[in-house]
Amino acid sequence: MNGKNIEVIVVEDNSMFRKALVDVLNKSESMYCRHSYGTAEDALSDIESKELLPDIVLLDIGLPGMNGIECISHIKRLSPDSKVIMLTIHDEDDNIFRAICSGAAGYLLKDASTEEIAQSIQSVIMGGAPIDAHIAKKILDIFKKLTAQPTEYGLTNREKEILKLLVKGLSKKKIAETLFISFHTVDTHIRKIYEKLEVHNRSGAIAKALKERLV
Amino acid sequence: MNGKNIEVIVVEDNSMFRKALVDVLNKSESMYCRHSYGTAEDALSDIESKELLPDIVLLDIGLPGMNGIECISHIKRLSPDSKVIMLTIHDEDDNIFRAICSGAAGYLLKDASTEEIAQSIQSVIMGGAPIDAHIAKKILDIFKKLTAQPTEYGLTNREKEILKLLVKGLSKKKIAETLFISFHTVDTHIRKIYEKLEVHNRSGAIAKALKERLV
């Protein structure tokens, strides 16, 4: 049961970091890394042609060409049992959600030590889901945002109605025609909307409406 | 092991439907319904004062006053082991996601027969998650949308950068200052963005960017 039996491949464009990773992995007693790549395309074509079935893929998100997120599903297609651990520089990366949904098994920051990364691989093999604490919080935040009751800005029904039309891209004139009211009335309503949403232009109102699911 | 041992409570504002439900439940050999309510507030205060710990809560989404979604978390707080089955009229209800995240165990349409509803209760008790097929599809669609690769509109990096600033609500002038380029250049980029996104104004671009997670 012991021995170097966990096959790991590394996909990471920074060659310094890639080499450091590979070295650490190969020093481990339980895993080895025979293949590492600088781009998703290289890795995928190798997996396909050599019929590689790695246990673990360490995958950078910020790759040139095809990015890591896209890469996950291709890997899963070619080698369904491979576990993918994402590596990222930024914890504010808003791709977290996509990665998790695409089937990433873990999610680590690059400032993790190479040892920590090796440790995380063990954890994935044991069925765990190593996720950096900062990233875990981000994930919870995303869920919280998705599930949160929309903030109550005290918009009246008419204002909500007009906000919807703004989001649809209508001009004041078009809105007036749609609702059979005067251009000026629309203008007044929009001013109230801006005031209540605490924005100063259409862009802000639309962004807020969509981000906070007001419409 | 047999007998009427599953305690169900019903929260539904339509009294006709509520009564029909309660009757069917009480006719069942395995469950009973002693308490039913027309509002979330009534149900919650009763749960609190009488220390009810129902096995199942059938909960309408479209309640007057506190809605069903809000109600879930209160129920879970007062009676953590209760399983909540949501009832809704519309399958296009965009609250599905919130309900699931709040911990609803099932999600049914009101046009389900009362028998089907009773059947679903059994299924929840058995550890299942009865979700109406239409609703299940909606859920998958929401996830698909959340996880979908953003449609490729062929935006260049510069265009994406400027799109982000548009979403932040900056004017062309501000964008020009931010990027240390001319107002006119910003203008040109924005025109290309509109062209590629097939919109004709800022509102359309921002709405598309946010809805399709381009930023």
Add this chain to the structure above:
DNA sequence: TGCACAATCACGCAAATGCGTTATTTTTAT
């Protein structure tokens, strides 16, 4: 009875936008 609030409408004006058109330079790809 009165007052707050929603919804309606109006004028004017500076600023911003959207678009037709043209053009140079730099980068990328074949």
Add this chain to the structure above:
DNA sequence: ATAAAAATAACGCATTTGCGTGATTGTGCA
């Protein structure tokens, strides 16, 4: 090396926007 694409910049103009300031009407609540 050469063609295509991207990034840069400019002028003019009709339209739209954002906002200061003002007003009238209806509805509900205290």
